[in-house]
Amino acid sequence: MPTQLEIAMNTMIRIFHQYSCKEEDRFKLSKGELKMLLQRELTDFLLCQKDPQLVDKIMQDLDANKDNEVDFNEFVVMVAALTVACNDYFVEQLKKKGK
């Protein structure tokens, strides 16, 4: 019986491959696949971000590779960066409330 954290890790792997297999290299996200993944899988989550440019900034960073593809490592770094940003916001709110 997997734990919730293990299910979360499996979800990251599954979602990546669900989009990466659509076209070209099946183990990498093309720009189109990445955009589709962001729009469909991260819409609500990104709404809670204070920085509306966050996704654009991350996409620019990923583009720095200049191969126009995102491998699983880069994808996980992106998810980690977004999660840290959301945690920062959560902690800030908790501290404001004096909890």
Add this chain to the structure above:
Amino acid sequence: MPTQLEIAMNTMIRIFHQYSCKEEDRFKLSKGELKMLLQRELTDFLLCQKDPQLVDKIMQDLDANKDNEVDFNEFVVMVAALTVACNDYFVEQLKKKGK
């Protein structure tokens, strides 16, 4: 309605705070809290790893800070590293099967 990826990201935040609030600094994991989190939340997942020393290596890396505490950023880096290792194994198996 959050997506599965958003739920996965929320799970990482929730699990971290569930353990970090047990003692001392409530926004950081002490060594004891980290060990408890690894033992309770990552046991099954780690069993599928080919490298039995993986967790020890990650803990040593985290210890490099020498403050004996793990903040959320460090925790997410650890989860990301484990997820990449599991994905590598998954992709290797797929390629072996010629899929």
